[in-house]
Amino acid sequence: MARSPEDALKATLARVAPGTELRDGLERILRGRTGALIVLGFDRAVDAICSGGFDIGIDFSPTRLRELAKMDGAIVCDRDASNILRAAVQLVPDHTIETHESGTRHRTAERVAIQTGFPVISVSQSMRIIQLYVGGLRHVLEGSEPVMARANQALATLERYRARLDQVTNSLSALEIEAMVTVRDVAITLQRQEMVRRIAEEISQYVLELGVDGRLLSLQLEELTTGLGPGSEMILRDYADVHDGKLNVEEQVATLQNMSSSEMVDPSKIAAVMGIQPGQDSLEAVVQPRGYRLLSNIKSVPPAVSNRLVDHFGGLQNLMAANIDDLMTVDGIGEQRARTVREGLSRIAETSLLDRFM
Numbered sequence: 092m093a094r095s096p097e098d099a100l101k102a103t104l105a106r107v108a109p110g111t112e113l114r115d116g117l118e119r120i121l122r123g124r125t126g127a128l129i130v131l132g133f134d135r136a137v138d139a140i141c142s143g144g145f146d147i148g149i150d151f152s153p154t155r156l157r158e159l160a161k162m163d164g165a166i167v168c169d170r171d172a173s174n175i176l177r178a179a180v181q182l183v184p185d186h187t188i189e190t191h192e193s194g195t196r197h198r199t200a201e202r203v204a205i206q207t208g209f210p211v212i213s214v215s216q217s218m219r220i221i222q223l224y225v226g227g228l229r230h231v232l233e234g235s236e237p238v239m240a241r242a243n244q245a246l247a248t249l250e251r252y253r254a255r256l257d258q259v260t261n262s263l264s265a266l267e268i269e270a271m272v273t274v275r276d277v278a279i280t281l282q283r284q285e286m287v288r289r290i291a292e293e294i295s296q297y298v299l300e301l302g303v304d305g306r307l308l309s310l311q312l313e314e315l316t317t318g319l320g321p322g323s324e325m326i327l328r329d330y331a332d333v334h335d336g337k338l339n340v341e342e343q344v345a346t347l348q349n350m351s352s353s354e355m356v357d358p359s360k361i362a363a364v365m366g367i368q369p370g371q372d373s374l375e376a377v378v379q380p381r382g383y384r385l386l387s388n389i390k391s392v393p394p395a396v397s398n399r400l401v402d403h404f405g406g407l408q409n410l411m412a413a414n415i416d417d418l419m420t421v422d423g424i425g426e427q428r429a430r431t432v433r434e435g436l437s438r439i440a441e442t443s444l445l446d447r448f449m
């Protein structure tokens with residue numbers, strides 16, 4: 092599958108992160124008050140828009156990049172910037188490609204990135220900034236300090252969001268045991284899951300961008316996201332409407348992830364993703380979970396067994412009411428596994444109710 096421009100930008104951010112030789116070279120160019128235009132990749136499409144200059148084919152080093160950038164024209168490296176292939180090249184991209192940049196260096200960079208699909212880096216001599224062009228995206232590289240400041244703010248937000256998510260998830264579990272879940276409870280949990288996912292994704296981009304300077308941030312992110320798992324997917328499997336005899340969870344997760352922030356704050360919009368049409372009191376309607384999410388919390392129950400249990404009992408309430416003999420009537424479930432499921436469900440019931448009332 093072709094990578095999205097956002098994913099390609101993330102990969103490029105990792106390639107120019109602090110601690111890499113490429114970043115060192117770019118910083119040297121910046122400090123030396125020269126500019127540069129660097130293409131990260133070479134193929135026929137790049138060759139076709141190269142005019143003049145010369146082939147060099149030498150190993151990459153930050154000082155070589157810095158020296159070559161003193162010459163007029165662009166530098167072409169291979170994809171992972173381990174070799175410098177050409178220097179002092181005039182790039183002649185298709186001039187009909189629309190560009191929002193001003194200045195020939197940056198206009199060329201944007202056009203070449205769009206035309207060839209390779210990332211292009213411009214170091215502006217007059218503005219003293221490093222910019223990445225990937226597909227149609229542009230990203231200004233910053234020093235580690237401002238990125239770290241934003242990352243720390245995002246981390247504090249993630250901490251708050253995670254605490255709230257744990258609260259609504261525990262409350263959902265208790266309500267499930269008591270068969271008192273409303274559409275609103277489900278929508279709020281999905282909303283909180285998605286908010287945590289978004290802020291965690293933002294922080295993982297900072298981790299990439301910070302390279303060696305982002306090690307501590309990476310550990311903090313890991314700590315705040317442990318145990319999250321495929322949260323939204325499990326909730327949707329429990330509650331989403333069955334369409335044409337099947338669940339469309341993958342599609343619904345994607346819709347949820349593409350919702351705008353203003354849509355996200357509206358529980359009825361989230362309920363619509365689950366297939367619940369807005370109407371009077373639709374958010375207050377009581378719904379029954381199928382049981383996938385709580386079953387996934389029992390470590391030794393693989394997904395295939397969960398699927399069979401849900402198919403057989405048709406919902407969490409029946410599952411909770413089943414004794415070991417009932418569980419053993421399900422295909423492929425022996426006494427040992429039936430006992431594990433029974434004990435697991437009882438433990439979940441106890442802890443959720445304790446969490447709720449203590």
Ligand SMILES: Nc1ncnc2c1ncn2[C@@H]1O[C@H](COP(=O)(O)OP(=O)(O)OP(=O)(O)O)[C@@H](O)[C@H]1O
Pocket residue numbers: 126127128162163164165180181182183193194195196197198199214215216217218
């Ligand atoms: N099509 C191109 N191919 C290769 N190099 C180019 C191209 N266009 C510009 N450059 C390089 O960029 C340098 C600066 O050009 P120009 O002053 O027009 O750009 P600019 O966008 O204003 O750049 P800066 O922000 O660095 O001042 C040129 O001297 C040349 O080395």
